[in-house]
Amino acid sequence: MTSVGAFTRATLRAQRAALARLAAWSLAEVLPAALVGLLTARAVDDGFLAGRPAIGLLWLALLGIAVLVGAVGTNRTYACLGDLVEPFRDDLLRRVTAGALAGATGGRVDDAAVARLTHQVEMVRDTWAGLLMVVRGFLFAAGAALIGLFSLAAPVALLVAVPVLAGLGLFAAALPAMIARQREYVRSDERLGQVAVAALAGHRDVTVSGAREQVTRWVGGHIDAQARVERRLATMAATRGLSLAVGGWLPVPVVLLAAPWLVRQGLGPGALLGALVYVVRGVQPALHTLVQGIAAGGLRFTVTLDRLLRTSAPAAMADPVVAVDPAVSVDPATEAAETARAALSAASALSLRAVTFRYGPHADPVLDDFDLDLPEGDHLVIVGASGVGKSTLAGLIAGVLRPQSGTVHIGGRQVAGASPADLARRRVLIPQEAYVFTGTVRDNLRYLRPDLTDRAIILAAARLGLSGLVERLGGLEATLHPDGLSAGERQQVALLRAWLAPAPVVILDEATCHLDPAAEARLETAFAERPGTLLVIAHRVSSALRARRVLLLDGRRAHLDSHQGLLARSVAYRELVGYWAAGTQPVRSTPTRGRSAPLPTGSAPRSSP
Incomplete structure (x- = not known):
């Protein structure tokens, strides 16, 4: 997958300005996630529990202002997304088209190029957009939640970090198997596209030769094979569920079980509630989005882009150079015939x-x-x-x-x-x-x-x-x-x-x-x-x-x-x-099995001046 990494890094380097704008608006978007627990704790401890509801409402009003700022940030991040995604798609389309044209110019007919140019390029484009938003969302949302937790109660942040890291570790360990199955799915998709093109292109020959049932079974076998691949890919959902259970849901009972100890350490009820808000509204959704996004879109992006880069790079169009080993003897008669043909x-x-x-x-x-x-x-x-x-x-x-x-x-x-x-x-x-x-x-x-x-x-x-x-x-x-x-x-x-x-x-x-x-x-x-x-x-x-x-x-x-x-x-x-x-088009009187009847060996003419 080194080509995918190199291509992605080069794309991001070329779009540094657009990335900077996206990061700036992402900071505005996660402002509520960074303040929600802290402001909730202040509203409870310093306001409602202290018998000063006006102070509590004031803290909540500040949270409302932060939510409005976050909404503006969300709107602008999606506006910035097009500046990153569309140039990426255009570059990929140029590569795929150039590779297909180079192959066609060289006489290499590639039926799978149609699937790459339409289905796979659009898949990469959509998953690239989703992947950018998923990774960006996790980094900023989880980062804001953890910063808020440390500012509110450092022991709670440490208790939450352990299961989160364990869930991420489980997910990372399962990624190679996920990538392998996703790659198998992309290849089966291409094979099915090639089979479909071959069957449609030869439908007249199939009808004439009476091979309709055989071709139907042949195409149906590839459809069944793709279905089996999709079912195997779907079984990876269990691994994703385990990662989410450990990293996303386990921190909640951990914090609740540690609540008596945390209260004895001087943590107030509002701070404990704020910590749970950070976990439930910040860390848990961010981790869920990351795991589901990478498992769904990230794998498709990596495998499909790798396939496109490997198969769609324009082939070199130079004259071939043939190395001749001087130790190999050449038959004089063959050499003379080749020389005569060349002349x-x-x-x-x-x-x-x-x-x-x-x-x-x-x-x-x-x-x-x-x-x-x-x-x-x-x-x-x-x-x-x-x-x-x-x-x-x-x-x-x-x-x-x-x-x-x-x-x-x-x-x-x-x-x-x-x-x-x-x-x-x-x-x-x-x-x-x-x-x-x-x-x-x-x-x-x-x-x-x-x-x-x-x-x-x-x-x-x-x-x-x-x-x-x-x-x-x-x-x-x-x-x-x-x-x-x-x-x-x-x-x-x-x-x-x-x-x-x-x-x-x-x-x-x-x-x-x-x-x-x-x-x-x-x-x-x-x-x-x-x-x-x-x-x-x-x-x-x-x-x-x-x-x-x-x-x-x-x-x-x-x-x-x-x-x-x-x-x-x-x-x-x-x-x-x-x-x-007679003013009519010449037509063939009897059908042939192939696209055209063959010319028998030795029957073609050799012209003379």
């Missing part, structure tokens, strides 16, 4: 070698032992039925997804392990739903190349036939609001941004689907004439007609040829073109 990858704008990818450990592969080489300046269109793996292939090439086996190279450099900045210099991906952020038109267009001049942007817009779009949006200084743009306008802004990007490889994943055929033809032709390599995932047959080569993914094999070549030798391609010509 071919370096000579290609894009190279995939033996790539296998599946969306789950038990799913059929979307791509299986897939090979592909694209030379510099190639214009490739990828076609196939919906769900066959076109966007998956685009994600693998772009580095958004990571294959289970095989390698992807762009410009001779491996995609896996590359930093986001390095990937942005080598490729640009425009998905179907184009991304536009709130900002000026200039900022949106220079997002991938901040050093561009306005003249370069204007010339590029003219080259793509988008000058009218820029003018319609209000010029480069105008502010864009994504919800105020149509889907087609967002796509055109994203395409112009991609054209201006420095990356030599452009991947258009149905990036023109919201444009009319004329605009699509104009933009694809412009990108084909742009220096570099172009990959287009098509949704119209016209894109295939404009391409130099076409890659067909049909769920069983991959075919690479020109449009005319595929028409001549591929029945699946002719059917696909027929669907397009």
Whole structure:
């Protein structure tokens, strides 16, 4: 738990001013707790028992004033709490989001990140607020009560301190077991979240394969396991009860049993009553709040925050360094094959070698032992039925997804392990739903190349036939609001941004689907004439007609040829073109068990210039 301690200490150091304000108002809040016993004793001994009720009422009036001051202090402490809690939550959200994005960029899909980002972050935020108030309340309330006791009757304070310390000791001894069970609960919560995501994501496959009962039992088993963990966690309430009985309730009979001795020592009835008030109204509630607060919120805070810090720290995105032991011999044939593959990858704008990818450990592969080489300046269109793996292939090439086996190279450099900045210099991906952020038109267009001049942007817009779009949006200084743009306008802004990007490889994943055929033809032709390599995932047959080569993914094999070549030798391609010509979307005629039918080993194409 050292990471939790370090993170918490760093947070508190950064918020010293807010802590000082909280402590100042806490002193005002505990003023009644510090004075209640003392003023009660004076009212009884010097007022009511002495036959001077006016004096007694005066002491009680002073206590009423202290209560009003304490109420103001309570109000202000809760106002100060937000200054401590909200920055803590924001920092934690940034860490979790950065870790999830770093994992996704590296191809590591983490379903439990959803549970961390929503349920667990909010749990930590709420328990952090509660923990601050609990610890603060105990320190100030118990401290005020003990100071009042010592000022009233030091022997009573000593009698009370012994069982209080014993109760705290019992609670501290049980904390390791409580933390272990709370950690088990958090992990079971994450496992249940992962299982739920997997079951929901594969519900169509489950229905087709008739595995509904098996999946129901599988999910139900995880639900039952979490319930057992929660029951074990609930048994720790007995330990908390024992700690409270010893530290909170035992001081009362101790003081009562010692009352005759205390009276013989000169303690008056009012002082004895005041001492009991300090115990019942000060020490006992403070200890109860501390034990219940730490047992309920403190354990959840410690274990959940530890889990978040361990799993959500952004992963390093540097190229891996592999150490080679000189004593290990290398097979010459293997070394020659690896050298040849590396040379071919370096000579290609894009190279995939033996790539296998599946969306789950038990799913059929979307791509299986897939090979592909694209030379510099190639214009490739990828076609196939919906769900066959076109966007998956685009994600693998772009580095958004990571294959289970095989390698992807762009410009001779491996995609896996590359930093986001390095990937942005080598490729640009425009998905179907184009991304536009709130900002000026200039900022949106220079997002991938901040050093561009306005003249370069204007010339590029003219080259793509988008000058009218820029003018319609209000010029480069105008502010864009994504919800105020149509889907087609967002796509055109994203395409112009991609054209201006420095990356030599452009991947258009149905990036023109919201444009009319004329605009699509104009933009694809412009990108084909742009220096570099172009990959287009098509949704119209016209894109295939404009391409130099076409890659067909049909769920069983991959075919690479020109449009005319595929028409001549591929029945699946002719059917696909027929669907397009009829104005319908290509659909799969028979279902497959996985997300897409696999490509058999050795069936994927190796392109030639």
